[in-house]
Amino acid sequence: MNLTLHVWRQAGPDAPGKMVIYEATGVSPEMSFLEMLDVVNEGLTERGEVPIAFDHDCREGICGSCSLMINGVAHGPMRGTATCQLHMRSFKDGDTIYIEPWRARAFRVIKDLAVDRSPLDRIIQAGGFITAPTGSAQDANNILVAKESVDDAMDAAACIGCGACVAACPNASASLFTAAKITHLGLLPQGQSERYRRALKMVQQMELEEFGSCTLHGECQEACPKEISIDTITRMNRDFLRASLLGTRP
Numbered sequence: 001m002n003l004t005l006h007v008w009r010q011a012g013p014d015a016p017g018k019m020v021i022y023e024a025t026g027v028s029p030e031m032s033f034l035e036m037l038d039v040v041n042e043g044l045t046e047r048g049e050v051p052i053a054f055d056h057d058c059r060e061g062i063c064g065s066c067s068l069m070i071n072g073v074a075h076g077p078m079r080g081t082a083t084c085q086l087h088m089r090s091f092k093d094g095d096t097i098y099i100e101p102w103r104a105r106a107f108r109v110i111k112d113l114a115v116d117r118s119p120l121d122r123i124i125q126a127g128g129f130i131t132a133p134t135g136s137a138q139d140a141n142n143i144l145v146a147k148e149s150v151d152d153a154m155d156a157a158a159c160i161g162c163g164a165c166v167a168a169c170p171n172a173s174a175s176l177f178t179a180a181k182i183t184h185l186g187l188l189p190q191g192q193s194e195r196y197r198r199a200l201k202m203v204q205q206m207e208l209e210e211f212g213s214c215t216l217h218g219e220c221q222e223a224c225p226k227e228i229s230i231d232t233i234t235r236m237n238r239d240f241l242r243a244s245l246l247g248t249r250p
């Protein structure tokens, strides 16, 4: 396959950026999207040009590092798929592909296609954990959990923190990410003691990081590579409202 790529190039956070055109030739349909970029980068390196910076780590849809807008869609055209799991057979020979970084005020461009997603880390630091005494692991059956709660908690725990929900949202809201973390812990018995304080602190941190507000467009749910439901946002709003009404202290 031969493709024409329009790639966002930006030397640094404060440098002006622009789309640059590259021809990707001899691309195998079996390559992943990131492997195709690797081949383009090999060509750039051989010509003495600066390779395209993009984030990646596991390349298995687990770590959430890969973060590309492909033809204006977070993670590209395949539903429930991270960029690293996207294969070139999803495109046609002769296609033109536009590749950009996540676009959101809270995500500063570091270089080219790599953005700073540390605001998501700070939301987790604000409350995305359970305070528990450490020690040897308890027997797995010590605390019984209802099957429905386990299923819903595990569905929410599938969030890999890639930030596609933010990039897809017209308001650049991190509500789906934050709600997934709050739901995951809030549905389990171990997460009850801090449940309302957690919701309060994480939502407050989300606002501090300059993410937008949720107006239930639902784009986040469509872009999420783990197909996390916006039902989690309803749970987050309920817990946050209750915490606010009860005067819960952060």
Ligand code: FES
Binding pocket: 055, 056, 057, 058, 059, 060, 061, 062, 063, 064, 065, 066, 082, 083, 084, 085, 160
């Ligand atoms: S590189 Fe880890 S999820 Fe894509």
